[in-house]
Amino acid sequence: MRRERTGWLPGHAVAVFAFLYLPIVTLIVYSFNGQGVGGFPPRNLTLDWYRALFADDAIWDSVFNSLRVALAAVAIALAFGVAAALALDRANFPGKALFRRLVLLPLILPGIITGLSLLMLFREAQTKLSLWTVMLGHGTALISVATTEVFAGLEKLDRAQEEASLDLGANYWQTFWRITLPNLRLSILGAALLIFTLSMDEIAVSFFLIGRDNTLPLEIWGRLRRGITPEINAISTVMFVFSLIAIVTWYRLRAGGEGQPEIAGELLE
Amino acid sequence: MFSRAYKAAITVPPLAWVGVFLLAPYALMFCYSFWSVSSSQQIVHSWTFENYRELLHVGVYLETLFRSMWIAVRVMLFSLVLGYPLAYYLSFRARKRKDLLYQLVIIPLWVSYLVRAYAWKTILGSDGVLNTLLQYAHLTKHPLEFLLYSPFAVVLTLTHIYTPFAILPIYASLEHIPRHLVEASQDLGASPLETFWRVILPLSIPGVLAGATFAFVLSLGDFLAPLLLGGPSGIMISNIVVSLFGAAYNWPLGAAISFCMLLLVVGLLFLSESLEKKWSFR
Numbered sequence: 001m002r003r004e005r006t007g008w009l010p011g012h013a014v015a016v017f018a019f020l021y022l023p024i025v026t027l028i029v030y031s032f033n034g035q036g037v038g039g040f041p042p043r044n045l046t047l048d049w050y051r052a053l054f055a056d057d058a059i060w061d062s063v064f065n066s067l068r069v070a071l072a073a074v075a076i077a078l079a080f081g082v083a084a085a086l087a088l089d090r091a092n093f094p095g096k097a098l099f100r101r102l103v104l105l106p107l108i109l110p111g112i113i114t115g116l117s118l119l120m121l122f123r124e125a126q127t128k129l130s131l132w133t134v135m136l137g138h139g140t141a142l143i144s145v146a147t148t149e150v151f152a153g154l155e156k157l158d159r160a161q162e163e164a165s166l167d168l169g170a171n172y173w174q175t176f177w178r179i180t181l182p183n184l185r186l187s188i189l190g191a192a193l194l195i196f197t198l199s200m201d202e203i204a205v206s207f208f209l210i211g212r213d214n215t216l217p218l219e220i221w222g223r224l225r226r227g228i229t230p231e232i233n234a235i236s237t238v239m240f241v242f243s244l245i246a247i248v249t250w251y252r253l254r255a256g257g258e259g260q261p262e263i264a265g266e267l268l269e
Numbered sequence: 270m271f272s273r274a275y276k277a278a279i280t281v282p283p284l285a286w287v288g289v290f291l292l293a294p295y296a297l298m299f300c301y302s303f304w305s306v307s308s309s310q311q312i313v314h315s316w317t318f319e320n321y322r323e324l325l326h327v328g329v330y331l332e333t334l335f336r337s338m339w340i341a342v343r344v345m346l347f348s349l350v351l352g353y354p355l356a357y358y359l360s361f362r363a364r365k366r367k368d369l370l371y372q373l374v375i376i377p378l379w380v381s382y383l384v385r386a387y388a389w390k391t392i393l394g395s396d397g398v399l400n401t402l403l404q405y406a407h408l409t410k411h412p413l414e415f416l417l418y419s420p421f422a423v424v425l426t427l428t429h430i431y432t433p434f435a436i437l438p439i440y441a442s443l444e445h446i447p448r449h450l451v452e453a454s455q456d457l458g459a460s461p462l463e464t465f466w467r468v469i470l471p472l473s474i475p476g477v478l479a480g481a482t483f484a485f486v487l488s489l490g491d492f493l494a495p496l497l498l499g500g501p502s503g504i505m506i507s508n509i510v511v512s513l514f515g516a517a518y519n520w521p522l523g524a525a526i527s528f529c530m531l532l533l534v535v536g537l538l539f540l541s542e543s544l545e546k547k548w549s550f551r
Contacts, residue, residue, distance in 0.1 A: 023388035040402040084283035091276040110490020117294030201381040
């Protein structure tokens with residue numbers, strides 16, 4: 001290819017990245033600010049907000065609740081998402097096209113619709129709202145993530161291994177546990193990480209399905225409405241660091257396969 | 270190669286789960302939208318078109334819906350204007366930095382939605398970072414009030430949140446363009462602009478459609494950013510739904526609005542999908 005002029009594109013790229021990252025940087029900087037969440041320049045740098053955070057029981061309760069919800073969501077979404085990916089890959093049944101769209105719908109549908117429709121289901125079934133209903137909501141909405149990730153893994157799977165296993169006398173169950181699942185482990189691990197992180201951050205569905213115990217995002221939400229202190233910046237910074245660790249791990253897992261992963265590209269096919 | 274039992278084992282459980290916890294709730298939402306609330310605040314399970322009639326005849330619902338769509342359209346356009354050139358740069362020009370820059374695009378996707386909306390609140394407020402910076406630099410004397418609690422704040426924040434959603438599918442479609450087509454165009458004497466206009470852009474339309482759909486649909490249904498940053502003039506349709514399910518206590522009417530949103534979203538998905546098929550070159 002010819003050598004092209006670079007022109008304005010690099011400048012544009014820098015500007016877009018600045019737009020994407022400045023808020024995050026600001027948030028982190030002001031978590032060390034002695035003088036509240038705004039005010040330029042930041043003054044009296046301090047770790048007080050982190051100290052306040054670590055002494056804040058309500059926050060830690062909500063972190064613990066969020067962890068429980070996220071683990072349950074991973075379990076539900078993986079159990080049904082892996083099966084759904086296998087079903088889409090290798091079974092034919094009436095309504096398959098509809099099923100595929102339905103499974104993927106919560107990814108693109110605004111969370112409020114998924115949240116409200118489940119709220120109505122729980123009301124009709126006279127189920128009391130609690131962390132359980134949130135787990136169910138997250139798990140169901142995130143089946144979509146497990147299905148996309150595992151389906152992408154199945155496309156790269158070498159079918160000959162499964163055939164060989166079956167030919168050599170292993171039954172389906174053995175073949176599944178010894179060949180199919182181990183070959184999909186990177187996709188499954190990647191999906192689990194993605195589901196976990198998305199569930200930890202989820203707020204739109206939780207907003208409608210929560211009982212008395214708050215998840216972390218809802219606890220933060222409640223505080224935002226009561227007036228804000230840099231303690232919220234501090235907890236946000238901690239969440240950012242954990243998200244960063246999760247994403248670097250996920251990226252390594254997926255790039256360990258080949259090329260760059262596509263989070264969104266597969267969804268609208 | 271797989272037995273019936275195997276196929277049943279992988280098909281029935283997800284089908285049952287999705288039937289009960291996705292399909293049934295959406296169907297229930299449809300039913301609710303034809304029910305009503307009695308004066309003693311009970312849901313009346315008899316069928317009526319009253320909710321849809323109210324939706325069409327009480328101005329505030331349609332007005333808010335159109336205002337939300339206008340906000341979503343702006344978010345979509347800004348995301349494309351910011352996202353497309355960046356995706357193009359990543360795919361065609363970034364060379365060795367491609368991997369790093371790609372990661373920089375997806376990192377914000379993993380950062381909590383709430384955290385980022387909150388960050389904008391601390392930046393845009395009247396004693397927020399931006400206003401105090403402007404005053405510190407003696408560019409303004411008084412804080413700019415329009416920055417926070419306005420549709421501007423909502424559009425800005427949602428653009429920030431959904432731009433990476435627009436970049437990814439565009440980037441994916443640019444990456445799928447066979448490079449020899451671009452070279453052929455150049456070898457046959459097309460200028461870089463012509464090559465872009467007649468080869469690259471048409472081939473990237475499916476990605477643009479996917480990115481635009483993401484940005485539009487997700488911002489249309491948003492209710493947290495308007496609550497946090499929108500003020501009275503930044504109220505969106507989902508905020509009305511939230512209040513109908515809360516203090517205003519009219520679930521059936523809320524369900525009717527939600528169901529219309531659901532139809533709108535599904536319709537848009539089909540539209541964008543059929544347009545994508547039309548534009549894809551295979």
